[in-house]
Amino acid sequence: MFFQVSQLAHVSGITALISNFAALLLAGIIFIKAYNEKSRILFEFALCVMFTSSPWYPSGFGYLNLLITGSPLPYDIYIIIGNLLLPLAIIFWLDIYLTTVKPRKRKLILSIYVIFSLIFWIYSFYFLYFSPNSPVEEMLGIIDDPTNPFDIDYKGFVLVYLAVSIFTSCATGFHFAAKSLKIEEKEIQWKGRFLLIAFLCFGIGAIADSVIPMNEISLVIFRIILILANLFFYIGFILPKWIKKIIFRENKTLTVGI
Numbered sequence: 087m088f089f090q091v092s093q094l095a096h097v098s099g100i101t102a103l104i105s106n107f108a109a110l111l112l113a114g115i116i117f118i119k120a121y122n123e124k125s126r127i128l129f130e131f132a133l134c135v136m137f138t139s140s141p142w143y144p145s146g147f148g149y150l151n152l153l154i155t156g157s158p159l160p161y162d163i164y165i166i167i168g169n170l171l172l173p174l175a176i177i178f179w180l181d182i183y184l185t186t187v188k189p190r191k192r193k194l195i196l197s198i199y200v201i202f203s204l205i206f207w208i209y210s211f212y213f214l215y216f217s218p219n220s221p222v223e224e225m226l227g228i229i230d231d232p233t234n235p236f237d238i239d240y241k242g243f244v245l246v247y248l249a250v251s252i253f254t255s256c257a258t259g260f261h262f263a264a265k266s267l268k269i270e271e272k273e274i275q276w277k278g279r280f281l282l283i284a285f286l287c288f289g290i291g292a293i294a295d296s297v298i299p300m301n302e303i304s305l306v307i308f309r310i311i312l313i314l315a316n317l318f319f320y321i322g323f324i325l326p327k328w329i330k331k332i333i334f335r336e337n338k339t340l341t342v343g344i
Contacts, residue, residue, distance in 0.1 A: 091152070095234035097302045099149025101309035102236065106146035108313050109139035112320045119324060127185070130178040131323050135316055137175030138255075138288070141248075142295075142312070144168040145236040158235035162214050165226055169244060170210060173203035176251050183258045187265055199254075206247045240296070252292050259285030263322075276333055277322050284318035287311050 091099075113136040120128035144167050148159040159167075180199055184192035213225045223229075227240040240248060263285065266278025291312035298304070321329055 090233060091235065092231065092233040094300070094302055094305070095231075095236055096149075097305050098145055098234065098236045098300075099152070101306055102142045102145030103147070103149055105142055105309050105313050105316075106139060109135055109316045112316050116320065116324065127182055128323070130182050131319075134175050134179045134182070135319055137171045137178070139312075139316065140171035140175065141168050141292075142309075143171075144238075148236050152235075161223075161229075164238065165210060165214060168238070169226075169240075169248075170207060172248070172251060173206060176255060177203065179255055180258065183262050187262060202247075202250075206243065209243050237300075248296065252289065252296075256285050256289040259288075272334075273325060273330070276329075277325050280318050280322035280325075284315050284322050287315035287318060291315055 113132045116128055116132035116135060119125075120132055144159055144164040147167070148164065152158055158164075177196065177199060180196055181192070184195055188195075210226065213220055213222050223241070225242045226244050227238040229235055229238050231237070259281065263278045263282035266274050266281065269275060269278075291308050294304075294308045295312070298308075300308070320326075
């Protein structure tokens with residue numbers, strides 16, 4: 087029997103699926119560029135883009151699974167896909183940030199965050215598989231609406247970890263962008279501007295999607311913001327040729343006009 091879902095669930099699944107494919111497409115483009123340039127930083131950034139979108143993979147690919155099989159994802163798969171890949175995104179991002187901005191503190195800060203992430207992984211796997219008599223959903227996350235299996239209300243240490251991760255990524259991202267804006271090279275300054283917009287969009291979209299009750303319209307708006315965040319991440323790190331042409335053509339036009 088096909089699992090019955092609400093209209094909000096359909097909107098959530100479709101918008102998440104679009105966001106997932108957009109993130110994976112951009113990650114793929116960055117992987118190709120990283121391979122061609124033999125760049126570790128670009129390779130790690132591609133992984134960041136891929137794993138940063140992982141909290142929305144259960145919604146998008148869960149919806150696709152529903153269309154194919156008629157059933158939502160099992161609860162444990164939802165938690166694993168949605169939560170346990172995110173620490174990789176933060177670790178790779180911190181490595182990029184610390185290598186570039188604070189290389190002397192890289193090993194210490196990365197070690198602290200890796201330990202924090204290991205605790206998070208152990209906590210999650212323990213309640214998923216090794217504590218059958220515990221209130222698993224109250225410790226990890228509750229799907230409040232049975233007609234919307236694509237959105238979960240996270241609880242316990244999961245919620246704490248997600249909050250710390252969002253704050254860490256946005257704080258370091260803003261600092262990274264601000265550092266770029268202070269460099270005299272015009273291309274680096276423009277990268278900083280785009281990254282500032284990217285981290286702002288990501289912070290707004292991630293926080294809103296986590297704590298604000300959504301209807302169909304607001305859900306579409308905030309998912310668009312998340313898609314824009316990934317697009318600006320790509321532009322900010324790569325600054326593709328078509329963006330350069332637009333930016334520096336405008337600059338030349340302004341110079342001639344003056």
